[in-house]
Amino acid sequence: MDFRRIDRFPPYVFSIVNDLKMRARRNGEDIVDLGMGNPDIPTPEAVVEKLKEAADNPRNHRYSASKGIPKLRAAICDHYERSWGIELDPETEAVATIGAKEGLSHLAWVLLEPGDSVMVPEPTYPIHTYSMILSGANVTSVPLSFQSDFFSEMVSAYERSQPKPRVLLCSFPHNPTSAVVDLDFFAQLVEFAKRRDMVIVHDLAYADLVYDEERAPSLLQVPGAKDVGIEFFSMSKSYSMAGWRLAFAVGNSELVGALTKLKSYLDYGVFQPIQIAGIIALNECTEVPKQIREIYRARRDTLCDGLDRIGWPITRPPATMFAWAEIPQDFQAMGSLEFAKYLVREAKVAVSPGVGFGKLGDNHVRFALVENEQRTRQAIRGIRRALEKGPPR
Secondary structure (H helix, E strand, O other): OOOOOOOOOOOOHHHHHHHHHHHHHHOOOOOEEOOOOOOOOOOOHHHHHHHHHHHOOHHHHOOOOOOOOHHHHHHHHHHHHHHHOOOOOOOOOEEEEOOHHHHHHHHHHHHOOOOOEEEEEEOOOHHHHHHHHHOOOEEEEEEOOOOOOHHHHHHHHHHHOOOOOOEEEEOOOOOOOOOOOOHHHHHHHHHHHHHOOOEEEEEOOOOOOEOOOOOOOOHHHOOOHHHOEEEEEEHHHHOOOHHHOOEEEEEOHHHHHHHHHHHHHHOOOOOHHHHHHHHHHHHHOOOHHHHHHHHHHHHHHHHHHHHHHOOOOOOOOOEOOEEEEEOOHHHHHHHHHHHHHHHHHHHOEEOEEHHHHOHHHOOEEEEEOOOOHHHHHHHHHHHHHHHHHOOOO
């Protein structure tokens, strides 16, 4: 049977490592899971209590508003004004989405059609590429690393593309590499897009997980950015609300309006008690993102210091809840999938193979900072044994 839209998808390599991990656990092995970026930090208590209260009210059991209830959209706009000094109209420049993945995927439907071209960094979070592929668009990869000049790479990718890309999708701080940019970068990007009638889609999932700054810059801080740009902000990482599936698209009113119109045909919005709880998170839990950041900072330092001690030095991530680690030289010939499988077997540690984020990631693996410091030290001890054993012959 033909499944035409997903036939372009490669095998989902993360599931291979996950299946190996689950088999090991069923056999009684203790696997430290640093693979999937699934936050283990509890959602703030005030948010959970508000959910319970709202869920007890039968009026909240009915269909909700696809675009998000008015007070929730007002709350995200207030958050942008407090955090970045950006003014947004909650009626025309903000829409709630069922997580950022849903919003990005449906935005691609209204922006692109088969034959259109879009630029996406590589390596990158898989939905950034595959949401575009699902729309039928052709994806031009833009290499991204700590050593590269992403803006220059993007210009080169644009010039060699035919047809010329209509959209650039980017995400800073970046998953998986943890790369960050400053506001000058976004200013360059906005100017470039305006001259070429392009749309910028920015995924700001890790806005608050920046270790040497208060928070990451927003694309929309650039004067005129709303002429060409739309930005996604997620509750998943900043407020540890990953399973709640609540995010927002804000920015250009035409883009927000198009996404809102499509969503009105497809869904009735997030369960209303979740939306009500989201208001509490945005309005009352202003210190929570900082507290969450410090938990991840301690885990980051434990991981990086530990890897350094056992002879696997990696770049200390400046942001996000991930560490992007080049595979040790003696193991690079294995490739990231086989190396990740090796770590499950020999170190009892699960990581994400870099090839799952694109071919350019195949000499790296990604660590997610989703285990406490004690478990992270356990992982380091296991990795040390695996590295000392050497690559399989």
